[in-house]
Amino acid sequence: xxxxxxxxxxxxxxxxxxxxxxxxxxxxxxxxxxxxxxxxxxxxxxxxxxxxxxxxxxxxxxxxxxxxxxxxxxxxxxxxxxxxxxxxxxxxxxxxxxxxxxxxxxxxxxxxxxxxxxxxxxxxxxxxxxxxxxxxxxxxxxxxxxxxxxxxxxxxxxxxxxxxxxxxxxxxxxxxxxxxxxxxxxxxxxxxxxxxxxxxxxxxxxxxxxxxxxxxxxxxxxxxxxxxxxxxxxxxxxxxxxxxxxxxxxxxxxxxxxxxxxxxxxxxxxxxxxxxxxxxxxxxxxxxxxxxxxxxxxxxxxxxxxxxxxxxxxxxxxxxxxxxxxxxxxxxxxxxxxxxxxxxxxxxxxxxxxxxxxxxxxxxxxxxxxxxxxxxxxxxxxxxxxxxxxxxxxxxxxxxxxxxxxxxxxxxxxxxxxxxxxxxxxxxxxxxxxxxxxxxxxxxxxxxxxxxxxxxxxxxxxxxxxxxxxxxxxxxxxxxxxxxxxxxxxxxxxxxxxxxxxxxxxxxxxxxxxxxxxxxxxxxxxxxxxxxxxxxxxxxxxxxxxxxxxxxxxxxxxxxxxxxxxxxxxxxxxxxxxxxxxxxxxxxxxxxxxxxxxxxxxxxxxxxxxxxxxxxxxxxxxxxxxxxxxxxxxxxxxxxxxxxxxxxxxxxxxxxxxxxxxxxxxxxxxxxxxxxxxxxxxxxxxxxxxxxxxxxxxxxxxxxxxxxxxxxxxxxxxxxxxxxxxxxxxxxxxxxxxxxxxxxxxxxxxxxxxxxxxxxxxxxxxxxxxxxxxxxxxxxxxxxxxxxxxxxxxxxxxxxxxxxxxxxxxxxxxxxxxxxxxxxxxxxxxxxxxxxxxxxxxxxxxxxxxxxxxxxxxxxxxxxxxxxxxxxxxxxxxxxxxxxxxxxxxxxxx
Numbered sequence: 001x002x003x004x005x006x007x008x009x010x011x012x013x014x015x016x017x018x019x020x021x022x023x024x025x026x027x028x029x030x031x032x033x034x035x036x037x038x039x040x041x042x043x044x045x046x047x048x049x050x051x052x053x054x055x056x057x058x059x060x061x062x063x064x065x066x067x068x069x070x071x072x073x074x075x076x077x078x079x080x081x082x083x084x085x086x087x088x089x090x091x092x093x094x095x096x097x098x099x100x101x102x103x104x105x106x107x108x109x110x111x112x113x114x115x116x117x118x119x120x121x122x123x124x125x126x127x128x129x130x131x132x133x134x135x136x137x138x139x140x141x142x143x144x145x146x147x148x149x150x151x152x153x154x155x156x157x158x159x160x161x162x163x164x165x166x167x168x169x170x171x172x173x174x175x176x177x178x179x180x181x182x183x184x185x186x187x188x189x190x191x192x193x194x195x196x197x198x199x200x201x202x203x204x205x206x207x208x209x210x211x212x213x214x215x216x217x218x219x220x221x222x223x224x225x226x227x228x229x230x231x232x233x234x235x236x237x238x239x240x241x242x243x244x245x246x247x248x249x250x251x252x253x254x255x256x257x258x259x260x261x262x263x264x265x266x267x268x269x270x271x272x273x274x275x276x277x278x279x280x281x282x283x284x285x286x287x288x289x290x291x292x293x294x295x296x297x298x299x300x301x302x303x304x305x306x307x308x309x310x311x312x313x314x315x316x317x318x319x320x321x322x323x324x325x326x327x328x329x330x331x332x333x334x335x336x337x338x339x340x341x342x343x344x345x346x347x348x349x350x351x352x353x354x355x356x357x358x359x360x361x362x363x364x365x366x367x368x369x370x371x372x373x374x375x376x377x378x379x380x381x382x383x384x385x386x387x388x389x390x391x392x393x394x395x396x397x398x399x400x401x402x403x404x405x406x407x408x409x410x411x412x413x414x415x416x417x418x419x420x421x422x423x424x425x426x427x428x429x430x431x432x433x434x435x436x437x438x439x440x441x442x443x444x445x446x447x448x449x450x451x452x453x454x455x456x457x458x459x460x461x462x463x464x465x466x467x468x469x470x471x472x473x474x475x476x477x478x479x480x481x482x483x484x485x486x487x488x489x490x491x492x493x494x495x496x497x498x499x500x501x502x503x504x505x506x507x508x509x510x511x512x513x514x515x516x517x518x519x520x521x522x523x524x525x526x527x528x529x530x531x532x533x534x535x536x537x538x539x540x541x542x543x544x545x546x547x548x549x550x551x552x553x554x555x556x557x558x559x560x561x562x563x564x565x566x567x568x569x570x571x572x573x574x575x576x577x578x579x580x581x582x583x584x585x586x587x588x589x590x591x592x593x594x595x596x597x598x599x600x601x602x603x604x605x606x607x608x609x610x611x612x613x614x615x616x617x618x619x620x621x622x623x624x625x626x627x628x629x630x631x632x633x634x635x636x637x638x639x640x641x642x643x644x645x646x647x648x649x650x651x652x653x654x655x656x657x658x659x660x661x662x663x664x665x666x667x668x669x670x671x672x673x674x675x676x677x678x679x680x681x682x683x684x685x686x687x688x689x690x691x692x693x694x695x696x697x698x699x700x701x702x703x704x705x706x707x708x709x710x711x712x713x714x715x716x717x718x719x720x721x722x723x724x725x726x727x728x729x730x731x732x733x734x735x736x737x738x739x740x741x742x743x744x745x746x747x748x749x750x751x752x753x754x755x756x757x758x759x760x761x762x763x764x765x766x767x768x769x770x771x772x773x774x775x776x777x778x779x780x781x782x783x784x785x786x787x788x789x790x791x792x793x794x795x796x797x798x799x800x801x802x803x804x805x806x807x808x809x810x811x812x813x814x815x816x817x818x819x820x821x822x823x824x825x826x827x828x829x830x831x832x833x834x835x836x837x838x839x840x841x842x843x844x845x846x847x848x849x850x851x852x853x854x855x856x857x858x859x860x861x862x863x864x865x866x867x868x869x870x871x872x873x874x875x876x877x878x879x880x881x882x883x884x885x886x887x888x889x890x891x892x893x894x
Contacts, residue, residue, distance in 0.1 A: 022121040027106075028162070029115075031056040031076035034155055034248050040120065043102075045094045049211040052248075053237055056118060061091040061099050080106060080116075089123055115155070115164060152251040154234075156184060156200055159245040172230070172253050174223030174818070192219035192227055200236070200247040212236045217254065224818045229258040255817050281380040285313060287330060288374050292316070301359075301382060303352035319349045321356070330373045333365060341365060341832045349380060358383040412511040418443050418462045421508065430490060430515065432482035447511060448481045450489055465496040465509050472496055480513070490515055576879060600636055601757040602629040602666035602685055609643035610664060617651050619660035629666045630685050630752035638726045639750075645723050646689040646746050653693030653744065663690045669749070676749055679733050687748040695740040704736070772822030772893055775810055777801040777839065778855065779830045783878075787825075790882045796889070804834020808842050815847055823892050825876065828856040837870070844871060851892050855880075 023040035025033050036051040044051065044059060051059075057075040082088045087105040094100075101123035109115040152169025155162070163184050167177040173190065180186050188199060195218035196202065213235050219227040234249015281298030285291075292313055299305070302319055313329045324347075325332055337343035342364040348356040363378035410427035414420055420438045423446070428434055431446050438446050449459040459478055472495045479489035494513035500506050560566045603625035610621050632639070647662060654660035665688040673681040696704065705724045727734045731751050738744040774796045778784050784800045791798040799821075801807035807826065814820055824843065826836030834842075836854055843850045853874035854867045864875035873892040876885065 022119055025051070025056070025118040025120070027056055027116040027118055028155070028157065028160075030073070030160075031080070031116075034115075034246075043092060043094065043120065045096050049213075049235065052211055052235065053246075059092060061093040079104070083118075084108065092120070150253070154187075154247075154249060154251065156187075156247040157245070158184075158201065158247075159239065169251055172251055173220055173228060179223075190220045192221070195219055198232075201244055209238050209240050209242070212238070214249075217258075222818060226816070226818055228253055228817065229255045256813060259813060259816060283316060283376075283378055283380075285316070285329065285376045286374070287313075287376075298380060301357065301380065302349060321348055321350070333363065333376050334373055336363075346383060408514070410511075410513045412443070412447060412513075414443050414462070414509045414511075416506045416508055418509070420446055427513070430480055430482065430492070430513065432484040432487065443509070443511070446483070447513075448483070449478045449492075449494075450481060452477050452479050452489075452491060461494070461496060461511060462509060465498060465511075476516070491517070573881070597633050597635050599631045599633050599753045599755055599757050600639070601625075601631050602687070603627075604757075605632075605634075605639060605643060606664045606666060606687070609640050609647060613644040613647035614651065614662075619651055619654060619662055621647075621662045621664065623664045625664075625666040628668070630668055630683070631757040632685050632730075632750045633753040634730055634750070635726075639730065642723050642726050642748065643687070643689065645720065649720070650689060650691035650693060650744070653691060653695070655694050661692050664688070665690070668752070671749070676733050676735070679749060683752055684732075684749045685752050687750070688745060689748075690743065690745045692743040695742055695744055696736075696738040697740055701736065701738060771795065772889075773797040773799075773814075773819075774889070775799050775801060775807060775821040775824045777804065777807040777825065777830070777836070778827040779803055779833065780827075783827075787885070790885050793882055794886050794889070803830050803832070804836075804839030804842070807839050808834075808846070811843055811850070812846055820847055820850070822851065823873075823889060824850060824852045825855050826852055828854055828858070837867075840870070840872065853888055853892055 021039045023043045024037040025040050026035035028034055033051050033054050033056060036046075041048065041051065055072045055076065057072055057079060062075070079088075079090075083104050083106040085105070085107065087103045090102055090104050091099050092102045102120050103123050105119045107117045107119065109117060150168065150172075152172045153164075153166040154169055155164040157163065163182045163186075165180065165182055165186070170177055170180045173180075184201075191199060198216050198218035214232070216232045218230055218232070220230050222228050231252045231254045232249055233252070234247060236244060237246040237248070239245040280295075281301045282295040283298055284293045292315075294315065317325045317329045317332070320332060327335070336345070342362075344360065344362045347359055347361045349359050351357055359380040359382055361378065361380055363376060365373060366375040366377075368374050407424060407426060410430050411422075411424045412420065412427045412431075413422040420441050420443055423431070423433065423435060423438050428438070431438070431448075433441070433446050443462050444460055447461050449461055451459065464475075465472060474493050474495055476493050478492060478494065480492045481487065481489045492513045493516045494511060496509055496511040498506055499508050499510060557569070560569055603623070606623050606625055610623065614621055643664075647664075650662045651660065665686075667686050668683065669686040670683050671679055671681055675681070705720050724734055727748055727750070733749050735747045736744065737747075774791055776784065776787050776791065776798055777800075778787070779802050781802075784802070788798055788800060799810055801810055804826075807824065811821060811824065824840075826839050828836040830836070836852075836856075840850075840852045843852065851873045852871075853876050854864075854872050855876045855878060856863070857878040867875060874888040876888050
């Protein structure tokens with residue numbers, strides 16, 4: 001009879017003494033060892049594979065032994081009954097050295113009928129105090145790895161007819177544990193037909209008994225139908241006569257690695273075809289390592305033999321035009337297209353026999369942090385032969401003169417001393433000087449300017465230009481006296497600027513002028529010109545308001561960071577939202593109208609116009625727009641431009657030191673026939689802009705709506721001309737009443753809308769968490785880091801791409817293995833790479849079901865509608881909060 005092992009019941013709360021490692025062995029149903037950890041091999045002092053196939057009882061010393069055939073089987077049954085889920089003390093007998101007491105606990109693997117784990121560790125010293133420590137539960141990690149990890153274990157026991165696949169093995173192929181039978185036929189059915197030679201029983205067999213390790217790569221079919229690349233690591237066990245008795249090992253999914261290898265090989269093959277046998281000449285210069293390479297196609301293009309030793313920077317430099325290569329190769333690449341990492345341009349290369357070849361040059365530069373050129377990779381592609389001839393022919397002087405003569409503006413050019421060099425036909429007409437008489441004359445004799453007011457002060461145009469620190473804007477208060485006897489002065493609008501060479505030396509002055517009575521602008525051109533003028537006027541005020549908002553934001557962040565006081569963060573968040581609203585207003589104004597009308601509340605028009613037009617101003621603005629005022633049907637951006645112009649004019653009309661105030665009012669009014677010509681009788685919305693400024697003189701009151709009429713020193717006279725044009729376009733009318741020294745009142749009448757204002761419904765609260773995988777693309781590292789933290793807080797998994805190329809590669813990789821992203825967030829503008837629009841188009845070709853979201857700094861409803869119409873599922877406006885990100889993801893993912 002077998003001897004019963006000694007049993008122990010140690011405390012469950014005890015711990016393993018420091019420095020003692022636990023040996024782990026995997027056993028089959030008969031107690032034979034299938035896997036052994038390194039600690040087990042050290043304990044029994046064996047090689048890597050000597051324990052495989054050994055009967056577990058043979059590892060221990062028993063006082064009673066037997067040679068009966070069923071002795072080992074009986075001994076295994078005793079050990080299994082005693083040590084299953086509880087530790088027992090046994091005596092281990094290593095191959096060499098003394099026996100030692102060990103604690104043994106057996107654990108049955110979940111869901112398996114043939115596998116056990118044996119946990120073996122040295123028994124505690126009897127002299128030590130305390131109970132024998134229990135085997136920690138966390139040491140059953142191999143079973144956890146087999147069932148939950150990314151590695152799939154298998155045991156094909158051909159001798160006993162038993163097959164085992166772990167849950168992880170099946171999960172690699174997309175199956176649940178119960179969906180695949182534990183049979184060898186399962187393996188063969190899933191194996192790719194082209195990889196049938198990799199079947200475990202078809203590999204080369206040994207001619208004698210023993211163990212042979214193997215590593216194989218092959219494809220197995222996924223539950224969804226596609227194939228997954230598998231790396232199989234394991235051992236084959238051969239019995240007497242070389243018969244394969246057992247195969248044990250593990251599977252790992254290597255699909256991503258194989259895809260990368262295939263992509264790299266395909267890329268290398270494409271490059272080889274293009275730059276070796278193809279027409280594209282490629283080159284690579286590593287200036288740091290002094291390594292240079294020129295492709296065979298590059299050599300052929302320039303007439304060199306492939307066996308000539310040409311791989312040097314000097315060879316490439318000699319192929320460049322002499323005037324472009326004087327500073328050396330590094331200077332050549334650094335001087336072109338400053339600020340761009342990559343560029344494309346046409347150029348010339350010198351053939352070996354001396355003639356030039358027109359080429360298209362593509363270059364990608366790599367710079368160090370000190371902006372030193374480190375590496376250049378590029379290509380040359382030949383262009384048609386007539387390209388060079390067309391680009392090298394200078395414009396003939398006669399053709400140049402004829403071109404300038406066709407200009408509607410007058411053009412006059414002087415030398416550095418102010419002597420006339422050239423004037424075109426329009427300038428000759430206005431000045432009264434023919435070209436042959438004007439040449440060499442002082443510009444003041446030809447361009448004779450006087451003030452338009454009654455003083456008739458003579459102005460020196462040349463002195464005005466030379467004294468200006470920046471190019472002059474349009475000057476509108478001058479008249480030009482032609483050199484014709486009895487001629488009357490002609491009003492002109494003019495500008496001028498100095499011209500300098502590359503070294504900063506003055507080369508002369510250019511004057512451009514025109515009679516404003518001959519200026520004709522379409523209504524759209526008038527609105528656009530005024531919008532740009534207004535943006536310049538508003539710039540300093542907008543900067544003032546932004547700085548105030550940034551002060552609140554920075555102060556709250558500083559308190560939280562330096563003093564750990566978060567009390568200011570709420571105000572910081574509100575300031576961020578206010579800055580976002582101001583930016584939206586500014587973008588709407590800068591973009592101008594879209595000719596798309598919608599219904600807008602009168603109070604919203606006045607409030608939004610005042611927010612931007614009064615930015616940074618010290619005047620007081622009072623708004624009176626009761627809730628019962630009818631809305632109007634208007635182009636939102638254009639009607640805001642009307643009131644912003646009127647508010648800007650009112651602010652500028654305030655005398656220095658005067659306590660300025662502006663009143664904005666809206667109300668309903670019923671007009672009688674001919675009360676406000678040419679408006680028909682009926683109901684209207686009356687808007688009023690009133691100020692307490694200096695007022696408008698009576699002699700100017702009838703001219704203020706004329707294009708280019710202005711009393712401002714730097715004005716263009718387009719503001720009120722734009723206002724009346726927009727009001728008439730909306731079927732309305734404008735009137736003005738002004739008293740010098742008291743102020744001005746502008747009244748605007750617009751037809752009411754036939755339906756209520758469009759109010760955006762309040763969105764329901766969103767959950768602050770979600771599930772799914774998100775791909776986020778932005779070229780700003782800080783935005784990527786911050787958005788990644790937001791996605792983590794919302795419990796989404798995510799990947800980051802910095803441009804469209806990276807996003808497409810990531811999406812294709814996971815689409816190929818049947819795991820496409822649940823949502824993709826794409827930045828609209830990416831510097832030096834594919835932007836959001838182009839990336840979405842390529843992703844849609846890969847996967848028509850892609851769910852993409854635009855991320856843009858342009859807070860514009862029309863733009864959002866345009867991108868939704870293209871197929872995007874959402875529009876995320878920068879800046880955004882965690883809740884904003886959560887809302888758009890929830891809306892897209894449902």
